[in-house]
Each structure stands twice: as C-alpha cells, then as structure tokens.
Amino acid sequence: MKPPFIQFKNVKKSFGLNHVMQGINLSIYKGEITAIIGKSGCGKSVLLKHIIGLMNEDSGAILISGHNISNMKKKEKQEFRKKLSYMFQDNALFDFLNVYDNIALPLIEKSSFKKQEIKKRVMTKMDHLEIKDIEKKFPGELSGGMKKRVALARALVTEPDIVLFDEPTTGLDPIRKKNVHTMIKNYQKQFKFTGVIVSHEIPEIFEISQRIAMIDNGKIIFEGNPEQIKNNQTKKIHFFINPKE
Amino acid sequence: MIKNSIENLGSWIIVLLQNLGRIVIFFSQGIFYIFISPFQTKKIIEHTWFIGTKSMLVIIMTAIFTGMVLGLQGYYTLVRFGSEGMLGSAVAISLVRELGPVFCAIMITARAGSAMAAEIGMMRVSEQIDALETMNINPIRFTFSPRIVASIISFPLLTALFDVIGIFGGYIAGSLMLKINSGLYFYRVKESVVMADIIGGFIKSFVFALVVVTICCSQGFFTHLQNKGGFGAKGVSFSTTTAVVNSCVFILVCDYIITFFLV
Numbered sequence: 001m002k003p004p005f006i007q008f009k010n011v012k013k014s015f016g017l018n019h020v021m022q023g024i025n026l027s028i029y030k031g032e033i034t035a036i037i038g039k040s041g042c043g044k045s046v047l048l049k050h051i052i053g054l055m056n057e058d059s060g061a062i063l064i065s066g067h068n069i070s071n072m073k074k075k076e077k078q079e080f081r082k083k084l085s086y087m088f089q090d091n092a093l094f095d096f097l098n099v100y101d102n103i104a105l106p107l108i109e110k111s112s113f114k115k116q117e118i119k120k121r122v123m124t125k126m127d128h129l130e131i132k133d134i135e136k137k138f139p140g141e142l143s144g145g146m147k148k149r150v151a152l153a154r155a156l157v158t159e160p161d162i163v164l165f166d167e168p169t170t171g172l173d174p175i176r177k178k179n180v181h182t183m184i185k186n187y188q189k190q191f192k193f194t195g196v197i198v199s200h201e202i203p204e205i206f207e208i209s210q211r212i213a214m215i216d217n218g219k220i221i222f223e224g225n226p227e228q229i230k231n232n233q234t235k236k237i238h239f240f241i242n243p244k245e
Numbered sequence: 246m247i248k249n250s251i252e253n254l255g256s257w258i259i260v261l262l263q264n265l266g267r268i269v270i271f272f273s274q275g276i277f278y279i280f281i282s283p284f285q286t287k288k289i290i291e292h293t294w295f296i297g298t299k300s301m302l303v304i305i306m307t308a309i310f311t312g313m314v315l316g317l318q319g320y321y322t323l324v325r326f327g328s329e330g331m332l333g334s335a336v337a338i339s340l341v342r343e344l345g346p347v348f349c350a351i352m353i354t355a356r357a358g359s360a361m362a363a364e365i366g367m368m369r370v371s372e373q374i375d376a377l378e379t380m381n382i383n384p385i386r387f388t389f390s391p392r393i394v395a396s397i398i399s400f401p402l403l404t405a406l407f408d409v410i411g412i413f414g415g416y417i418a419g420s421l422m423l424k425i426n427s428g429l430y431f432y433r434v435k436e437s438v439v440m441a442d443i444i445g446g447f448i449k450s451f452v453f454a455l456v457v458v459t460i461c462c463s464q465g466f467f468t469h470l471q472n473k474g475g476f477g478a479k480g481v482s483f484s485t486t487t488a489v490v491n492s493c494v495f496i497l498v499c500d501y502i503i504t505f506f507l508v
Contacts, residue, residue: 054375081381092376095367106380109387158380 005030005194006051011060013046020046022218033188033195035205038215044198045089048164051196052086053077085160089167091151093139100135103153125153128183144171152180156187165197177201181208202241206230214240267467271385272459275393278386288391296357297399301406307352308407312414315339320423332425333433336415341442345408347500350453353403354492358461361392362488365465366481389462400454401447408446445507452499457492464488
C-alpha cells in the first residue's frame with residue numbers, strides 16, 4: 001500500500017477543558033479526496049486547521065510526506081503552504097474587495113503572472129462556477145450561496161496540490177450543491193489534487209470521495225472507502241449515515 | 246489573602262508584559278514589511294485617502310472652533326493686562342506647539358483610528374486574517390504596514406492644516422468679532438512662531454501617527470486574544486473602545502515626554 005501523504009499520529013488538542021482531539025490517527029493519500037464526517041462541533045474544522053498550520057497540536061505529530069509540520073522551518077512551511085488552499089466554512093471573503101479582486105488576491109499577491117493571465121484564470125473559474133456576472137459586486141451584496149461559490153473559486157484559482165474544504169456546500173440549493181460536488185470531482189480528476197472535505201452532505205459526499213473518515217468524541221472511529229462505511233454495521237456509524245432508519 | 250494579592254499582581258504583570266511584547270513585535274514587523282518589495286503603493290494611497298483626506302472636514306471644523314475659542318479666551322485674558330495685541334502670538338504658539346498636534350491626533354483617532362481597529366477586528370473574527378495566512382500572505386504586511394505609511398503621511402499634513410485653520414479661527418474671533426487690528430494679529434503670528442516650533446509640532450505629529458496606528462491596528466489584530474468581550478461583535482467593540490481610549494491616553498503621555506525634551 002502506498003504511504004500516506006498527510007498523516008495524523010495520536011494528535012491531541014484541547015481548548016481549556018474541551019478536549020477536541022483525543023488522539024487522532026488518520027491517513028490521507030495523495031491524489032484522493034478524503035471526506036471527514038461527524039457530528040457538529042466534534043472537531044472536524046479544527047482538524048483541517050491543523051493541516052494548514054492555523055492551529056498547533058498539543059501533542060502527537062502531523063506528517064506531510066513523512067515530515068513533521070511542527071519541525072518545519074519557516075521557509076519550508078511557506079513552501080508547503082504554497083501548495084495548499086483552504087475554503088473556510090464562513091467563506092472569509094474580504095469585505096473591502098469586490099468579487100473579482102477576492103478571487104484574484106492570491107494570484108496578485110503571490111504569483112508572477114501578468115495582469116492578463118490573472119484575469120484569464122479568474123474569469124475561467126468564475127465561468128465554471130456561474131458567477132461571471134457578479135465580478136464587480138462586493139461580498140456584502142451577495143447571497144450565502146453566491147459567497148460560497150466565490151470562496152470556492154478563490155480556493156481553486158491557484159490550482160493547488162492540496163485543497164481543504166470546510167463544508168463547501170452549506171447554504172446551497174440542491175442543484176448548486178450537486179454542481180459544486182461535480183465540479184470538485186472534475187477538478188480533482190483534471191488536476192489530481194489531494195482534497196480533504198469536511199461535510200455533512202451524506203450520502204452525496206460518498207459519490208466524490210475515495211476515502212471517508214468519521215470523528216466521534218475526539219477520535220477517528222472509522223477510516224475506509226465509501227462502500228465500507230455504507231456496509232458498516234457499527235451502531236454509531238450506521239445511525240449517523242442512515243438517520244432516518 | 247496576601248498570597249492571592251501577590252498572585253493577582255504577578256499574573257497582571259505577566260499579561261501586561263505579554264501584551265507589551267506582542268505590540269513591540271507587531272510594530273517592528275509592520276515597519277520591516279514597509280521596505281519589502283513589492284511596495285504596496287495602491288494600498289498606501291487608499292489608506293492615505295481614508296485617514297487623511299476623509300478626515301479633513303472634521304479637522305477643519307475642530308480647528309476653526311479651537312482657534313475661535315483660543316481667540317476669545319486669549320482676548321479676555323490679555324485685555325486685563327492691556328496686551329490684547331499679543332493675541333496672534335498666543336493663538337499661534339498654543340496651536341503650533343501643543344493644541345494642533347494633540348487635537349488633530351485625537352480627532353484622527355476618533356474618526357480613522359476607531360475604524361482601523363474595527364475593520365481589522367472584523368477581519369480577525371470573520372477569519373479573513375486566517376485566510377490571508379492560508380494564502381501565504383503576511384497579514385501584518387497586508388493590514389498594518391500600508392496604514393503606518395499612510396498615517397505618517399497624513400498626521401503631519403493634517404496637523405499643518407489644523408494649525409493654519411486654527412490661526413484663522415483666532416483671527417475670526419479676535420479681529421473680525423473683537424476688532425483687534427488684523428495686521429497686528431498676523432504680524433504677531435509671523436513674529437512669534439519660529440521654525441523650531443513648527444519642527445516640534447511635526448515631531449509630535451509623527452510620533453502620534455506611530456502611536457495611534459500601532460495601538461489601533463494591534464487592538465484589532467489581536468481581538469481574538471482579548472480576555473474580555475469574547476470572540477465576536479462584542480470582542481470587536483471592546484477592541485475598538487480600548488484602541489480609542491489607549492490612543493488618547495498615550496497621545497497625552499507622549500506629548501508630555503516630547504515637550505519635556507523640546508523645551
């Protein structure tokens with residue numbers, strides 16, 4: 001079996017008396033989409049923030065291609081982050097920039113592309129996400145679904161190696177949800193990025209993910225492929241993915 | 246009881262030193278990133294427009310009435326000694342040395358400083374600063390450095406404007422309303438204000454610019470570390486209030502220190 005690209009080894013994280021991660025062990029493989037599922041507030045977003053380095057673990061280790069993130073030098077961390085993109089749960093769009101500038105920001109600030117090339121890349125992403133006609137609008141003028149798509153366009157515009165999605169389809173209607181899922185799937189096929197998606201969209205998320213991990217009480221209680229989780233008879237897991245039964 | 250008091254004092258000192266250290270590092274990094282290319286010219290112009298140009302009206306209003314009050318008060322004090330002819334000197338020196346830089350800085354704090362703290366605080370609580378980090382964009386360079394340059398440009402210019410308008414306000418009260426000879430008023434202004442006064446005023450406004458921009462931006466930037474107010478709208482409101490209050494207090498403290506060395 002191929003070695004994991006991102007690996008959590010007994011990672012623990014607490015906020016005061018709230019022990020969010022109580023020894024997380026998780027493997028994420030290159031070129032695959034891994035979906036993280038679990039109840040609200042169980043620490044899924046915290047897990048993502050550990051990968052990108054917005055939070056540091058209390059103990060344990062997070063390895064990227066075998067290298068511990070905590071031991072990386074500043075330059076190494078910066079190089080690693082260049083390959084990463086993060087789509088925030090609440091979008092984190094810049095209120096003072098219009099839609100075009102929001103999407104173009106990572107390219108304007110951190111790439112050597114010329115203005116025309118940046119425009120081409122941004123417009124392509126906007127076209128794919130059906131937001132081409134709102135380029136001059138500000139985030140405050142957009143609906144929740146529109147904001148989500150702008151945030152998604154910003155996450156994908158740099159064509160990163162690893163994309164972390166924090167609930168990318170919350171607030172979207174069923175048709176747009178499907179569009180976003182299809183788009184993530186197609187982009188992943190095209191660019192072969194490694195995706196980690198935190199999602200509550202069950203069972204839709206199983207259609208685009210190669211691996212599923214479920215968190216409960218600060219631990220990973222399931223790790224495997226979508227077929228395995230669908231056939232899993234453990235009470236907790238079965239009821240979580242089939243709540244109507 | 247005594248043990249508890251010592252513990253509380255100790256933890257208070259630790260928090261104070263931590264905050265101080267955080268602000269010093271924040272300030273040093275902000276200054277450092279000004280000189281790292283690519284230079285953020287567009288952002289500097291935008292912030293100069295916001296801090297400088299958009300503060301002009303409030304500065305003009307404050308300056309004219311400050312000058313008029315100085316003219317009125319000065320006249321009724323000087324007339325007792327038969328030296329109302331010295332009104333131009335009194336108004337000009339008060340404004341150029343003290344009131345211009347101080348009032349101007351306080352008014353900019355109220356208008357632009359509070360906005361800086363609130364805007365950066367909102368960026369923090371809505372994860373926009375985290376988003377910058379994930380894009381490998383240094384958030385201090387992005388949010389703070391252009392505002393430092395904009396403040397350094399705006400404060401002295403607005404102070405100069407305040408001084409000129411204030412002197413004109415003194416002229417309105419002294420000459421137009423209380424009939425002091427206008428030639429004498431402006432002659433006294435010209436004779437009494439020397440270059441050292443103007444340079445002293447500019448030194449003050451330069452220092453106030455650094456004080457205000459650092460306090461306001463750091464309060465917003467570290468909103469999430471506030472132990473009062475929480476992480477949200479209340480946290481932002483607490484940061485904004487703290488930024489304005491601390492800026493005003495430190496403007497007056499710095500004013501005393503600079504005056505002590507300049508006199």
